[in-house]
Amino acid sequence: MKPSLLGLALSLVALPGLRAEEGMWTFDNLPLASMKEKFGFAPDQAWLDHARLSSLRFPGGSGSFISADGLVLTNHHVGRDHIQAVSGQGRDLVKNGFVAATRDQEIKVPGLELYTLVAMEDVTARVAKAAPEARQAELGRIQKEIQDRTGLRSEVVKLYQGGEYWIYSYQKHTDVRLVMAPEVRMAKFGGDADNFTYPRFGLDFALFRVYEDGRPYHPKAHLAWATEGLKAGDLTFVTGHPGSTARLETQAQMLASRDVAWPERIRALDALRGALVDYGRRSPEHQRQVAAQILNVENSLKAMNGYLAGLKDAEALARLAKAEQDLRAQVEADPALKAKAGGSWDAIAKAMEVRNALWREQALVDTCNSTLLGHALTLVRLPEQAALPGARRLAEYNDANVEATRRRLLVDRPYHPELETALFTHGLKSALEGLGAAHPFVQAMLGGQSPEAVAKAAVAGSRLGDPAVRKALLEGGREAVLASRDPMLLLARKLEAPNRLLRQRIEDEVNAVVAEHGGRIAGARFRIFGKGVYPDATFTLRLTYGAVSGYPANGTHIQPFTTLHGLFDRALAWGPEAEGGAWSLPARWWERKGRLALETPYNFAHSVDIIGGNSGSPVLNRKGELAGLIFDGNIESLAGRYYYDARVNRGVSVDARAILEALGKVYDAQHLVKEITTK
Amino acid sequence: MKPSLLGLALSLVALPGLRAEEGMWTFDNLPLASMKEKFGFAPDQAWLDHARLSSLRFPGGSGSFISADGLVLTNHHVGRDHIQAVSGQGRDLVKNGFVAATRDQEIKVPGLELYTLVAMEDVTARVAKAAPEARQAELGRIQKEIQDRTGLRSEVVKLYQGGEYWIYSYQKHTDVRLVMAPEVRMAKFGGDADNFTYPRFGLDFALFRVYEDGRPYHPKAHLAWATEGLKAGDLTFVTGHPGSTARLETQAQMLASRDVAWPERIRALDALRGALVDYGRRSPEHQRQVAAQILNVENSLKAMNGYLAGLKDAEALARLAKAEQDLRAQVEADPALKAKAGGSWDAIAKAMEVRNALWREQALVDTCNSTLLGHALTLVRLPEQAALPGARRLAEYNDANVEATRRRLLVDRPYHPELETALFTHGLKSALEGLGAAHPFVQAMLGGQSPEAVAKAAVAGSRLGDPAVRKALLEGGREAVLASRDPMLLLARKLEAPNRLLRQRIEDEVNAVVAEHGGRIAGARFRIFGKGVYPDATFTLRLTYGAVSGYPANGTHIQPFTTLHGLFDRALAWGPEAEGGAWSLPARWWERKGRLALETPYNFAHSVDIIGGNSGSPVLNRKGELAGLIFDGNIESLAGRYYYDARVNRGVSVDARAILEALGKVYDAQHLVKEITTK
Known part of the structure; x- marks a missing residue:
């Protein structure tokens, strides 16, 4: 509604520590020179191998090994269905949280499989040798050959929409157990209102453990816990599995989405929402029947409106149109390309x-x-x-x-x-x-x-x-x-x-x-x-990097960090009743408030280029240590479906320090603190 | 940049306790029936007289009596020039704050005059009797007559652009002394970035005392300090002196401002800002010469961009265009009106x-x-x-x-x-x-x-x-x-x-x-x-009312209150260096943090219709007690120059509870706490 304010705030004051780079890069092709130039640092191969081998693919999300005994960190919302799956017998682990006091209390999750990317082989040249109609079969042969050779699970990865073909080989982990989860209302503090937004106060993490042969698994690599916390301007790296982007769509596609597809979808979904709300008003039982569906619809509406808002940003669209024009001119100038794509x-x-x-x-x-x-x-x-x-x-x-x-x-x-x-x-x-x-x-x-x-x-x-x-x-x-x-x-x-x-x-x-x-x-x-x-994102392992930094919004500069003070501020400001308790805290957080170091950094914003699928991604510092945990993006990051805007697009992470503070002082899990901080 | 997000958040969830009413009403003509209907409450005449007699006009702002001994509450920024004026002899009371430990330490402010509105007389009929060309002279006669009769300072007030003429008679207070002021960085915490925004964490108050014949003055009325704090949804009243509005401008005027005047002014001011910044880069001494001017320019730019953003709101402008159309149709339909204004x-x-x-x-x-x-x-x-x-x-x-x-x-x-x-x-x-x-x-x-x-x-x-x-x-x-x-x-x-x-x-x-x-x-x-x-606002006493309430912005619901927890959250998040220390706290706030009840409500947002000149206005609860202190509006309220939008336009106030907490626990001013809480 106030279109010029963001631009204004930006023009007024240089943001502290804002340095950012667009891109979800594959591990074989990182912009190391650009990193070095912007941040005076680029990771070496050992750093990158360690980060890759510590990273995990979850169904629909990401995670990482954080101890020598196979402890795994991801988001509560990535693990939620699995936490739900092991609830029962009268205990609601999603609602009440869970801490395994000893390893034999860790609960095996049925059907959960995690993957570590252990090898990547570029097979583009081999595929290219095959006749076009034989390529699919050739890819299948190569995949099987590599799988047989390595004994690993191999998957074909098509990059650059066919510009490259790779075989990624994964180590598969099939015995995964729940170790710890906070209460869901800590993880999704602020509910749908705060979803996709920042400043944020979410404790969106959960701990699992990989077992092998009935014993804790010792991974090839795991992330050491950061001994020094991040501060504004610090460089961060994120490894994870961005799902899909629409950044290579043509202007015609984006304009069609802006003018017809999203408005029509939003209109229809908003009308459906109205029908559900009307139905829910008939009685509390009616309300119960539709409550979850309404939340899903609202979540979708919020995301869709974010995408649409991105497409309505005239300045950004003009930039994309210019890029398309340039590409078309280059295609026109090359007879072979023109014949193919003109x-x-x-x-x-x-x-x-x-x-x-x-x-x-x-x-x-x-x-x-x-x-x-x-x-x-x-x-x-x-x-x-x-x-x-x-x-x-x-x-x-x-x-x-x-x-x-x-x-x-x-x-x-x-x-x-x-x-x-x-x-x-x-x-x-x-x-x-x-x-x-x-x-x-x-x-x-x-x-x-x-x-x-x-x-x-x-x-x-x-x-x-x-x-x-x-x-x-x-x-x-x-x-x-x-x-x-x-x-x-x-x-x-x-x-x-x-x-x-x-x-x-x-x-x-x-x-x-x-x-x-x-x-x-x-x-x-x-x-x-x-x-x-x-x-384009393909739900395969990528690396993105950027600085911890605020951004201009709401007329001011949004702060780079929040603290536990802010959690209590927002809980107190709304009280336990507002929005169905969206900002209410579990009793033990109130009881143990006096123990907490309230100045502990809680969530932070950083200019990394992430999207759905990155949930649960570890945030690494220069040393390659775990300094945080991606769990969302800000409202401006929804436009990231179409383009990355370094001025305002931010990933939102839980600070590693807050996880330790919560484990140690609220969840009686000193044994886990000890495990993950042991060198 | 994200035009649809505000609208979306609004459509998704009903805001708790949002009830609001546009208007800066004169005390002779309050919409009591409407208040009663919306809030189940309307003040009676005694309440209104008490509120009016407790209210004060400051140069360019507002204030109120808050003790039987003439203690006066206003904003630090309303009193700042006067605090500056009594600094000197090596002490910087603006920077370091001030507390008079005893009454003889209270410092007389040269030239500061405060006014209480004690009588209002409608003289429209008398003026109307005079021939048009004699009206100005007749008004002068009436003013003098009333002044002679009452011994008060009388001022002509032209309302409804000449629809009514009143004589407002004021009691003038000329011996005003500084009693207490916090450090300026507490008062303007967040600096220019947080200016005109919310959530907010400002302690923007100062205390003065009116003297008469060398002794503390006993005002006819003063506001009792609220014994019960406000909560979300609560009705609030604000008495004060809104300066001027442009709400009655025609569409042609607003469009000219939108398309030419504001863009041209902003462009020119932004270029001037660039020249000042370039100059400041030459050396620290050059920077010193232009620092204050840059701040002023940035403050103006922020305000102007807010006005412009208000005019760029297509939905709001369409509403105003419709109202103008309706008015024109009514004028056209009445031959006398048509002849006059058609x-x-x-x-x-x-x-x-x-x-x-x-x-x-x-x-x-x-x-x-x-x-x-x-x-x-x-x-x-x-x-x-x-x-x-x-x-x-x-x-x-x-x-x-x-x-x-x-x-x-x-x-x-x-x-x-x-x-x-x-x-x-x-x-x-x-x-x-x-x-x-x-x-x-x-x-x-x-x-x-x-x-x-x-x-x-x-x-x-x-x-x-x-x-x-x-x-x-x-x-x-x-x-x-x-x-x-x-x-x-x-x-x-x-x-x-x-x-x-x-x-x-x-x-x-x-x-x-x-x-x-x-x-x-x-x-x-x-x-x-x-x-x-x-x-229209005329810098004379008005009353506005509305509920304590959040509003949709930044993708979520902005909270109705902030707390002292939030002050420390924002200070810690930015650290003492960012933006020249805009979010840094004085040492005593850190030293005494342990004593504070951090859950104390600090600032709040409410749907009152205020504008420049309302700074320092008391916020009253239903009982007519002092529950807060207006000091700003949110970024959306800048559009209030042209129209009031109940969905998002909010006044921003210091909560009375935070003032007590600060006086008692940080500023060693228990004597003032006692004075203002004594019944």
């Missing part, structure tokens, strides 16, 4: 026109927020899609995905007919409003009735809320489905063809074009810039 | 076109950042203007102002020829860049030379830096000035006519039109809405 920007722009034109229709000609209609559509489609050749099937019915689709159909989730009715009504109303009463799909679904009437009758008449009924229909195949008069199946048959035709148009006219021509542009870019730039 | 909007719009067209020229055809050229112009003009009839003189040469103009000419301020040269060079360069080399003024000033050469020669050759030289020229009159070959006087003669002609055009074609037609529109508005709306 027309690709226009091809993508045309595809975006199609996407924009179809957006609302493809979004609304769908299952109208009805879970049952979703199940019904799956039941109708499964036999029909199975009859098609693989290449003509919709993605979720491919050989690779169809099993998961069947599983989703049969999973037993709480089913509330009243909620189903409310959401289906909302979805039908949205279709009616968005497409108009004359649209064939709307006419087919409503048949002249009101959304309320259709939803009510379909939900009341359907038996698809019962997983056993779905199972029977699944097993009965096409005939059983065709024979059923379940109203949801009848509606699904009306939905199937128009939905499929729209999806196929999007697939052919948009997605295929973007994949083909995006690849061509990426190829041209790689030809021109080579490895002087970093590849 | 054409006024277009007349003002035309005046704004003139203002926009002339803006840069009138700004640059001036004294080019040269103090000496300013003095020279005054010396050239004084005799010439004196020869004109009063009505034809420029404002600063009117009978009312000419004495101040002479005083300014003779005042002895530090003069640094090198700084003068740098700033004059900057000013001449700005004129050259802004007007072009072919502009007659530029040609006249530069005479074919470079700005550097002209500035250097003029400053080196001028003796006007010496006040004695100026005094001699002033006393010598026109002949002495004409006889002088001082290069600055020569330049001033070239500047005089073009500058005067431009000023006269602005006066005739812009200011006079705005005054006339703005008055007509205000008249129409008053005819339609009467006293259902509040009058």
Whole structure:
């Protein structure tokens, strides 16, 4: 709302210690000269190997070894599902936290696997030797060969959208046990309001331990705990697994997202949120049914609005447009590149026109927020899609995905007919409003009735809320489905063809074009810039670096650190009731407040270039010691999906000193303090 | 930069306790019914009289009586010049703070006068009886009559731009003594960065005492100290003296300010700031010479950018445009109003076109950042203007102002020829860049030379830096000035006519039109809405009210309170060095930290409608007790110059509890705690 204030604050005062560098770099190609120039320091190979071997890949996140006995540090929110999984027998470890007082109290987490990246082999040249159509098979051969040779789990990594191919080999850890977790409200202090923001006061960490053969595992490398804390301006390094970025999208893609995709998604999600909130108002029980979903929707809305805000930054967009112009000029100037990619920007722009034109229709000609209609559509489609050749099937019915689709159909989730009715009504109303009463799909679904009437009758008449009924229909195949008069199946048959035709148009006219021509542009870019730039995020190990630093926002300079004083300030300022207790502290934090060194640095902001997947990443100091733990970015960092802005984009980390303070003085875990601080 | 985030956060979560009401209301016309409806409470007449009689007008600010012995509370920044004035003899009371341990240590402040509003008389009807041309004289008669009758100081107050005339009668207090002031860095903790922002951690208060006949004065009323602290959602009242607002400007005026006036001013001021910063880089002594001026410029820039940001809020502007449209429609519908004001909007719009067209020229055809050229112009003009009839003189040469103009000419301020040269060079360069080399003024000033050469020669050759030289020229009159070959006087003669002609055009074609037609529109508005709306701010006593409440900003909910924990959090986060120690604490705060109840509420935000002049205003609770002290607004409140936005516009106050805590535990002032808490 106050667009010029940030710019102003920036123009007024130089920020202390602000030095930053964009980039999520692979370990084989680090900008060491640039680091050296900016910070007078660049890590050597031993430092880098140690950091890499200490780093861990979690499902959807990152972590690190922090003791010789295989102790693992990650975020509470990365480990949350696993902490939940080992709760039970009347104890809620997510809510109440957990400390294993001895090693035999450490709880094995079913199914959790962690990975250490132990080798990286560039196989681009070998792949290039194969004919284009044989490359995929050649990659498979190479992967298997390396896997057999090393005995490690090997994965193909495609960088620079095909500019390079690597085999990354991982050591896999399959016996992982929960050691310690604070209460979830300490980890997500401030709830959805403080999510994606800074200044922050989150204790978002958890400790696990890797075992091997029933004994604590001794990793090849682990991070020593920093003996000296960070201060403003200090250089930090982050190793972790950034998931995906959209920074190489063309201007046409970004503008389509800015003008159509995000606004439409946000509008729809905001309307859904309204429907959920209305439903929750009916009673406390209704509220209970939708509470988690509302939080998820709000989290998504906050993120999407952040992405959209990034795209609305005219200055940043102009910079990106200029970069695209420059790249296009270089492509135009080189006959070979021009032949390959010269027309690709226009091809993508045309595809975006199609996407924009179809957006609302493809979004609304769908299952109208009805879970049952979703199940019904799956039941109708499964036999029909199975009859098609693989290449003509919709993605979720491919050989690779169809099993998961069947599983989703049969999973037993709480089913509330009243909620189903409310959401289906909302979805039908949205279709009616968005497409108009004359649209064939709307006419087919409503048949002249009101959304309320259709939803009510379909939900009341359907038996698809019962997983056993779905199972029977699944097993009965096409005939059983065709024979059923379940109203949801009848509606699904009306939905199937128009939905499929729209999806196929999007697939052919948009997605295929973007994949083909995006690849061509990426190829041209790689030809021109080579490895002087970093590849798109691929959920593989990367290193980013930057300084601990505040930034201009809210009319002032946001401070580089917070302290435990600030935690109590914010808890006291809101009190225990506000926003459902979002800023309330567990009783033991109040009881033990007197013991704490309240001046202990708690969270900090640093100009590292991170994104989802980096959660749980260790923050290293120059010595390669553990000085902090990434757990979020500030609100400005959401624009990082599209570009990195060193002035305001910040990673948000828990300071290592606060973890020790909490372990030792609040959680009675001196044994863990001793373990992680032992040299 | 992230325009949609504020809106988002707002849409996601209802703010706790947010109830607010726009308006700076006069004590004769309070929206009691609306208060009652929104808060279930409205003060009665005794409450209001007590609040009014406890309130004080300071020069440029507000204050209140807080003890039966005439103790006065205001902001440190309202009293700062007076604290400075009683410093000396080697003691810097601004820097080090001051506590009078006994009453005989209280220091008399020379020239400080405070006012209590003891009576308000509506004289509109009497004025209306006079013929239009006799009204001013009639007002003078009435004022004198009331002054004679009451023995009080009476002032004419024009409300609703002439819709009402009042005589406000004040009791004047002329013996005012300094009792206590904290260190300036406690009062302005966070410096320019935190200025106009929140969350905040400022101890911006000072205590004075009114004496009469050499003894502490016993005021008719004083505010009792609140025994119960405020909490989020609580209703607060603020009495004080808002200075001026621009809320009744037409859309044409606001758009002209948005598109031309503020951007041009900001651009020019930012360039001046650059010149000052460059100068300061020459050496520490150069830095010392410009440090205070840079701070002032930055403060102005921050405020102006806030005003501009307010005008750039498309949603708010659309709301104001709609209100203007509605008013115009009502005026059009009433033949009498139409005849009076129907054409006024277009007349003002035309005046704004003139203002926009002339803006840069009138700004640059001036004294080019040269103090000496300013003095020279005054010396050239004084005799010439004196020869004109009063009505034809420029404002600063009117009978009312000419004495101040002479005083300014003779005042002895530090003069640094090198700084003068740098700033004059900057000013001449700005004129050259802004007007072009072919502009007659530029040609006249530069005479074919470079700005550097002209500035250097003029400053080196001028003796006007010496006040004695100026005094001699002033006393010598026109002949002495004409006889002088001082290069600055020569330049001033070239500047005089073009500058005067431009000023006269602005006066005739812009200011006079705005005054006339703005008055007509205000008249129409008053005819339609009467006293259902509040009058523009006039630096007279007003009451505003609103709830203690956070607001959405920076991606999250800003907390309603801060605590002393937060003060230490922010001090520790930045350390003592950042921004020249802006967030550093005096040693005694660290030494006595252990004694403090750190959970004490320190500053708070509330949805009251305040503006410059409200500084030092008491914050009252329902009981009419003192619960806090206004000292600033948040960054969003700068838009309050043009409109009040209840979602985000907040007053920022020191909590009364923090004042007690500081007095008792840091400043060894238990005697003052006792005095102000005695019932």
